[in-house]
Amino acid sequence: xxxxxPKPIGEIIDYVKDFDKVLVAGCDGCVTVCEAxxxxxxxxxxxxxxxxxxxxxxxxxxxxxxxxxxxxxEYLEPLLDKIDNYDAVVSLACGVGAQFxxxxxxxxxxxxxxxxxxxxxxxxxxxxxxxxxxxGQCIIASxxxxxxxxxxxxxxxxxxxxxxxxxSCEVSKDTPCGWHLIYERLKELGQLDHFEAPTDxxxxxxxxxxxxxxxVKEDVQP
Amino acid sequence: MRLDYPPxxxxxxxxxxxxxxxxxxxxxxxxxxxxVMVAGCMEGDCHYQSGNLxxxxxxxxxxxxxxxxxxxxxRVAMYNLSAGMGVRFAEIAREITEKVKxxxxxxxxxxxxxxxxxxxxxxxx
Ligand code: SF4
Numbered sequence: 001x002x003x004x005x006p007k008p009i010g011e012i013i014d015y016v017k018d019f020d021k022v023l024v025a026g027c028d029g030c031v032t033v034c035e036a037x038x039x040x041x042x043x044x045x046x047x048x049x050x051x052x053x054x055x056x057x058x059x060x061x062x063x064x065x066x067x068x069x070x071x072x073x074e075y076l077e078p079l080l081d082k083i084d085n086y087d088a089v090v091s092l093a094c095g096v097g098a099q100f101x102x103x104x105x106x107x108x109x110x111x112x113x114x115x116x117x118x119x120x121x122x123x124x125x126x127x128x129x130x131x132x133x134x135x136g137q138c139i140i141a142s143x144x145x146x147x148x149x150x151x152x153x154x155x156x157x158x159x160x161x162x163x164x165x166x167x168s169c170e171v172s173k174d175t176p177c178g179w180h181l182i183y184e185r186l187k188e189l190g191q192l193d194h195f196e197a198p199t200d201x202x203x204x205x206x207x208x209x210x211x212x213x214x215x216v217k218e219d220v221q222p
Numbered sequence: 223m224r225l226d227y228p229p230x231x232x233x234x235x236x237x238x239x240x241x242x243x244x245x246x247x248x249x250x251x252x253x254x255x256x257x258v259m260v261a262g263c264m265e266g267d268c269h270y271q272s273g274n275l276x277x278x279x280x281x282x283x284x285x286x287x288x289x290x291x292x293x294x295x296x297r298v299a300m301y302n303l304s305a306g307m308g309v310r311f312a313e314i315a316r317e318i319t320e321k322v323k324x325x326x327x328x329x330x331x332x333x334x335x336x337x338x339x340x341x342x343x344x345x346x347x
Pocket of ligand 1: 041151152153154156157160161162163164165168169170171176177178179180
């Protein structure tokens with residue numbers, strides 16, 4: 001799932017300081033799971049903003065809501081009737097949700113309330129780790145189910161590099177070397193032949209190098 | 223024991239401080255409270271194992287927020303004491319009341335007074 005972290009409140013104060021009616025809109029999807037932009041975080045941010053502006057003696061209406069998903073039209077549409085009650089929206093959804101809101105609510109300033117970071121998983125409550133870089137052509141079948149694009153700091157396809165030391169990446173002792181993990185896992189699976197077979201250069205056009213991407217699945221299109 | 227503590231301290235009972243969330247403390251301040259003290263059991267003595275440890279982390283998070291918005295982190299504090307420490311409770315209640323008095327009223331009320339608006343009751347229920 002998409003992982004994000006809350007933006008510093010000062011940054012958000014700066015975005016909304018000139019607007020009188022502000023809606024703080026969360027998303028019940030990914031950002032709820034990583035505790036950055038769900039209803040709970042909406043309430044905390046809205047309350048903090050009210051405390052700040054009331055302290056400054058500035059009257060502002062700061063309202064709260066959270067939508068099932070901000071990246072799907074049907075969940076954004078119900079707000080269309082009410083959106084003109086607000087001068088601006090702070091979206092706590094990931095960058096996708098916030099942008100989709102801006103696309104749909106024309107003429108309404110939309111500000112991001114979180115920094116969207118990566119696609120990852122929950123390691124333990126409060127700790128999220130990157131696992132996928134959405135390169136568009138999954139190769140983990142030959143790397144023991146561990147992605148070298150996401151887990152190797154240099155995205156090497158025929159690793160490890162010379163910096164791998166006792167299982168740690170040279171970038172940081174706290175980062176496991178992706179290729180060390182791959183090697184250990186392939187050994188466990190009895191598939192070290194995969195490790196020895198060279199991997200051809202990757203076609204990065206399916207990744208960001210090919211420009212913004214799009215998926216069309218005709219069988220489900222209306 | 224008939225111990226005295228300042229009458230302006232309003233007690234809100236919760237089953238465990240683990241129930242106290244960030245938003246509860248912020249809303250108390252929004253409603254005009256001058257300060258909030260969270261009184262949990264001694265560390266290692268939580269009946270629900272780690273409620274008081276969680277509460278401490280949340281209080282720290284609220285302090286971080288208050289610092290960011292220039293509200294003063296010192297208005298919020300966490301203390302640990304057991305149910306048998308009535309004397310200590312009264313002492314802490316006096317201590318935090320004094321500290322909050324020094325900090326002055328809730329900045330929201332100050333702003334309201336400056337703009338001539340009526341002040342809200344400084345309680346949170
Ligand atoms: S040490 Fe391992 S993870 Fe780090 S850059 Fe080299 S191969 Fe990649």
